Amino acid sequence: MTSSKGLRSQYDDVWLMDGVRTPFADYNTVLGLVSPTDLGIKVAREVFRRTAVSPAAVDIVVAGSMAQASFDAYLLARHIGIYSGVPVEVPAHLVQRVCGTGMEAILAAADSIKLGKAALGLVVGTESMSRNPVAAYTHRGGFRMGQVEFKDFLWESLLDTCPNVTMGTSSETLAKQYKVSREDADHFAAQSFDRAIAAQKSCFLSGEIVPLVSEPFELPGYHARGIRLPKKVESFGQDSHVRPSPIAVLAKLPPSFGGVQTAGNSSGIVDGAAATLVASGPFLREHSHPPLAKVVAGAVVGVPPEIMGIGPVPAIRAVLEAGGLRLDQIDRFEINEAFAAQTLACQRELQLDPSKLNVNGGAIAIGHPLAATGVRLAITLARELKRLGGRYGISSACIGGGQGIALLVENASAQ
Numbered sequence: 249m250t251s252s253k254g255l256r257s258q259y260d261d262v263w264l265m266d267g268v269r270t271p272f273a274d275y276n277t278v279l280g281l282v283s284p285t286d287l288g289i290k291v292a293r294e295v296f297r298r299t300a301v302s303p304a305a306v307d308i309v310v311a312g313s314m315a316q317a318s319f320d321a322y323l324l325a326r327h328i329g330i331y332s333g334v335p336v337e338v339p340a341h342l343v344q345r346v347c348g349t350g351m352e353a354i355l356a357a358a359d360s361i362k363l364g365k366a367a368l369g370l371v372v373g374t375e376s377m378s379r380n381p382v383a384a385y386t387h388r389g390g391f392r393m394g395q396v397e398f399k400d401f402l403w404e405s406l407l408d409t410c411p412n413v414t415m416g417t418s419s420e421t422l423a424k425q426y427k428v429s430r431e432d433a434d435h436f437a438a439q440s441f442d443r444a445i446a447a448q449k450s451c452f453l454s455g456e457i458v459p460l461v462s463e464p465f466e467l468p469g470y471h472a473r474g475i476r477l478p479k480k481v482e483s484f485g486q487d488s489h490v491r492p493s494p495i496a497v498l499a500k501l502p503p504s505f506g507g508v509q510t511a512g513n514s515s516g517i518v519d520g521a522a523a524t525l526v527a528s529g530p531f532l533r534e535h536s537h538p539p540l541a542k543v544v545a546g547a548v549v550g551v552p553p554e555i556m557g558i559g560p561v562p563a564i565r566a567v568l569e570a571g572g573l574r575l576d577q578i579d580r581f582e583i584n585e586a587f588a589a590q591t592l593a594c595q596r597e598l599q600l601d602p603s604k605l606n607v608n609g610g611a612i613a614i615g616h617p618l619a620a621t622g623v624r625l626a627i628t629l630a631r632e633l634k635r636l637g638g639r640y641g642i643s644s645a646c647i648g649g650g651q652g653i654a655l656l657v658e659n660a661s662a663q
């Protein structure tokens with residue numbers, strides 16, 4: 249599958265300066281009551297601390313969050329900017345490309361830099377899956393007997409009403425098309441957990457994580473806000489969905505969507521946030537902080553909604569075209585593991601070497617906080633390229649509604 253349509257962009261001198269994320273928490277647990285705005289403020293403050301870049305240098309704030317997870321959710325991007333120290337004169341906006349939101353936010357900042365509108369962008373993807381509201385859309389005028397509409401937004405939003413297919417069912421369709429068996433899916437999931445456990449043990453994952461504690465975010469003249477963890481939880485520092493998951497255990501879990509997908513081989517539902525600073529070359533060279541990676545190209549394409557999970561295939565082909573590279577020149581791939589069968593379908597279609605794909609585990613083990621995922625994938629990929637001494641990497645995600653997005657980065661120190 250390739251696409252002549254879609255958006256492709258290429259960048260000559262745009263950089264990811266650094267990146268950081270919160271640990272991801274199983275939904276309804278330790279971060280269950282924390283606003284995604286506060287998770288976003290935390291990672292934004294931390295990326296400024298790690299780079300020693302002043303928030304006063306930021307020209308644009310781009311943030312993403314899917315769920316309307318607080319009453320002030322419309323203002324999420326603005327509040328993340330202001331409470332992380334970005335001057336009030338600097339504009340902020342939200343982007344939304346469903347599971348591709350984090351990568352879209354990076355591309356939006358990169359585009360602004362390429363166009364000469366900005367030299368430094370603060371990019372944040374943040375999601376509270378827990379605080380997806382229980383919502384109703386039809387009661388502004390009151391209730392009619394027996395016609396109360398309140399529904400669980402988290403559950404309902406995983407159904408695409410266009411083809412009338414849930415995200416999980418779309419993966420089952422790909423499982424049939426690409427002959428992914430239950431054993432294949434469980435094997436892939438067990439490997440994701442194993443790799444994430446190894447990446448925790450080697451401290452690779454902790455390198456991109458800022459531990460959370462209860463803390464206020466104060467701002468003179470404005471309302472104080474902050475993170476409050478549950479009583480008796482002093483700090484939270486490690487992804488909680490990661491756990492030993494041998495195939496024999498995974499094999500016993502019941503199907504969640506009538507086929508090969510289960511709770512063990514689908515992406516974990518978690519809360520979390522991630523941030524990165526996207527900088528122009530001149531800005532980067534004025535600062536002593538070594539860059540995380542060069543942004544080479546981006547692409548986003550559409551695919552049939554009923555097989556939304558295949559989106560990374562044409563997106564990766566498009567981003568290679570935009571960057572002028574071949575698949576065999578790519579040292580590492582991060583494809584979001586929305587579902588095992590979906591990721592395996594992409595791997596089979598692209599004939600990707602499994603030893604280059606999601607080598608530190610993926611969303612099956614670590615979890616998939618929708619808007620934060622794209623930023624996490626980009627950060628993890630860039631850090632892995634550095635660790636490996638590899639040159640090029642691609643991160644990609646499938647997107648509910650039927651799209652795929654991909655980001656091509658280069659490890660500057662491997663040139």
Ligand SMILES: CC(C)(COP(=O)(O)OP(=O)(O)OC[C@H]1O[C@@H](n2cnc3c(N)ncnc32)[C@H](O)[C@@H]1OP(=O)(O)O)[C@@H](O)C(=O)NCCC(=O)NCCS
Nearest residue numbers: 406415416493497501504510511512514515516517586648
């Ligand atoms: C698949 C899915 C429906 C499962 O939801 P769930 O049933 O609420 O999942 P739970 O976490 O409660 O897990 C169910 C059971 O499996 C067990 N389980 C989950 N992962 C496991 C693992 N790795 N090893 C062992 N057991 C595991 C749980 O312990 C639980 O056991 P219990 O019933 O005895 O308590 C949900 O995770 C999902 O929809 N994921 C995909 C989200 C999505 O679509 N994102 C967007 C992508 S486009």
